[in-house]
Amino acid sequence: MSATSQILRKATGPDGGYVCRSGVYLRSGSPDFPACPEKLLDGGDILKNSRSVVSGFDPEHRYFVKEYRKNGFWRTLKRAMQFPRSWRCLAAALRLRELGVDTPAVLLASRYCLITEILHGVQYLPENPELARDVVPLLAQLHDGGIRHGDFNLRNIYRTADGKFGVIDLDGSRLYRGEVPEKVRFLELARLVSSYLKCISYEAGDVPMITADFASAYYRITGHDLFGEPLLARILYLAARR
Numbered sequence: 656m657s658a659t660s661q662i663l664r665k666a667t668g669p670d671g672g673y674v675c676r677s678g679v680y681l682r683s684g685s686p687d688f689p690a691c692p693e694k695l696l697d698g699g700d701i702l703k704n705s706r707s708v709v710s711g712f713d714p715e716h717r718y719f720v721k722e723y724r725k726n727g728f729w730r731t732l733k734r735a736m737q738f739p740r741s742w743r744c745l746a747a748a749l750r751l752r753e754l755g756v757d758t759p760a761v762l763l764a765s766r767y768c769l770i771t772e773i774l775h776g777v778q779y780l781p782e783n784p785e786l787a788r789d790v791v792p793l794l795a796q797l798h799d800g801g802i803r804h805g806d807f808n809l810r811n812i813y814r815t816a817d818g819k820f821g822v823i824d825l826d827g828s829r830l831y832r833g834e835v836p837e838k839v840r841f842l843e844l845a846r847l848v849s850s851y852l853k854c855i856s857y858e859a860g861d862v863p864m865i866t867a868d869f870a871s872a873y874y875r876i877t878g879h880d881l882f883g884e885p886l887l888a889r890i891l892y893l894a895a896r897r
Contacts, residue, residue, distance in 0.1 A: 658830035662746040680764040693722035721769040741769040747828035757821030780809035784854035795876040801831040808850030849893035
């Protein structure tokens with residue numbers, strides 16, 4: 656049984672806090688959502704409307720709603736053989752909570768829809784890029800706890816009023832039984848540093864020193880030394896993308 660399967664099974668257990676009916680995970684105590692919960696986006700504030708997903712707030716700003724598009728027969732058939740992204744988001748959110756990492760609570764996860772609580776009083780790190788170095792322990796905590804975030808950049812990291820860091824957007828997440836592989840550590844550290852570079856002014860010659868600062872902090876916590884030319888090359892490649 657996969658790590659995701661274990662967490663979802665536990666979620667619907669006696670003390671799990673969720674019920675599952677016809678493929679819909681609903682948090683205990685949540686309000687009654689419509690039969691087609693994605694309809695909550697009708698008349699709401701749309702934040703993203705792409706080929707794969709539509710997301711935003713309902714008209715009353717009570718919930719954050721994400722609808723995953725089906726995108727044709729063959730793509731729908733392929734996804735039918737996999738865990739839906741919404742279920743994987745739920746499993747990742749529950750694992751994060753187990754680790755003590757802040758993330759919006761999932762209220763509903765159906766095959767094509769995810770509804771979470773809305774965060775209030777938080778600061779996202781693009782507003783405070785000087786805090787980027789301080790989230791290295793959070794990244795290490797995720798990796799040692801068997802979680803790949805999938806898009807660990809400053810846009811998806813926030814700080815609460817009491818100074819804790821949390822994460823959003825778990826669409827690309829993956830759970831492991833043990834620690835995440837070295838390649839995942841490499842890719843996610845590169846993503847963090849490149850997102851920091853996009854928020855500051857810097858010269859090309861500054862990148863090795865900045866990278867070394869992040870990599871050494873990560874090494875002190877995890878024992879994984881990722882610094883080197885491959886990491887620098889990856890960071891420069893990502894930083895050049897807009």
